[in-house]
Amino acid sequence: MLGQLGQGDGYMHLPAEVNPQQLTDLLSDRYGAPRTLVLDGFTDPTADESSGAALLVPFEGRAVTIRAWAYGNQWVGTGTARDAEGVVRPVLAVTRRTLPEPLATAPGEEPDWLRRLLQITGWTQPAQRPGVDWAEVESRLGLDLPSDYKRMVETFGEGAFDGYLGLNQEPWSHWREEGLLAWAGTEHEDTYCWRIDGDDPDRWPVLVRSFDGEDLVFACGTAEFVCRILVDRHHPYTMARYFDTHWFLSYRDA
Template identity: 35%
Template sequence: MVAAIWKIIDSSVAGGPPVILEAPEGTSLKELLAEVSRWAGRPRNLAADGFTDPSLTERTGLPLVETFGDELLEMRGWAYRSHWIGCGSVVTSHRERVVVVIAHREDPAVTGFPEGASWAEKLCILTGWEPVPQPAVDWPAVEADLGTSLPSDYKEIVDLFGPGGFDEYVDLLVPGARGMDLVDWAKSEGYPAPDGLLRWGSSEQEFDFVWQTGTADPDDWPVLVGQYGDWERYDCGLGEFLVRMLTDRMYAFPTSRLDAHFFRSDDFRSIEG
């Protein structure tokens, strides 16, 4: 079923009607939910035991359930970029069926931004940040010290913003930043460790923000967010994660409910020379 979902996502036209797939006979809804969750993250509960969440809107998953009416028994939904994905069960003619729904979604991380803007540039737009001269990071030296290249979006964000935090919610680790040095944190936590986690951010809410390293291309490292080793995976890079953390309510961060966003600069690095 996952292959069929990807095929529809890759071929669907923006604004088209929802696509409904009936799963093969004998498909376990529980196993299907677990399979999709491995790459789409934790789903939202839209309907259970024949009761549909009455608060649903176009922004929170309504397109996944409105087609079925009283036939709907269960539905879990994911916001995946410009698509809604739903897995659930319906009953027709006294027969229960497992279904998959793919519907168009207005992606808040894309809508309203200039075409071709990078994730770092979108963060500047969202926060009203005007880049100021920063002490240059010697990226080749940093990467040699770490023993790995770093994601290009992270380096662009650091070059534009420097040390600091977004919406007083997540603070960036930046090479050379006092108390928030990416390299110092990596070494203190034993990177590279067998689990391949590399911290890039911290939060007063005691959340850990890390990359799951291991793939050859750092731009493919997903983001993990968690507490005490209980991780939620986000199948995207740091830049996209930050933009969605600020704009996408389906990511469920409180920052997405703010009317305006800001970046607090904490540039305590010394400038040599």
């Protein structure tokens, strides 16, 4: 059905026998947790262009329940809406997704890399894990953790950037004897770590250990590293060659 709609803007009313919840579940399995734009006929007042509100335009106020997913350069939406005769029917819609350039900073200004990451991914969901007990995690590890990593986990929760770079919900310590803590990994078995270097975790460099055991070090923090691999086409681990628009695939239950 999505193939019929193509890559542009489009929508369709589906046959009445299509189960809207099953369709939502199917898309959630593919695209992760959705954002609810309309529930029981009430539109989320915060819905705007950055969260897929364009999906609602063709329904002209007749949407009953619409949930949306950001995926690459598209918004995908499904749910129910009234047709021209007022009958509530399952619907499917797609629209183009564009994002502004990452926030610029003034000379000498310290960038807020998490804020940039939110803009790059178009993330508008509420914080997914605001109550993480970092004191307990850090006590168990015997180390303080980088502050931007903790903000990333609290903000995004469990999932993967571009459906590819999986964010660990707490660092893996299986290479601790080598002075490494792993904070993310990819389906290609590259592991993203910090090299424990000094008492200030916010100054720990990122080390990427590839599947063949090769290490490459980057003198930047966690959020900055993710921003750079998403948008910098010349970065050794860039994802910008594969996607023009970026997103976070949430594994949270829909």
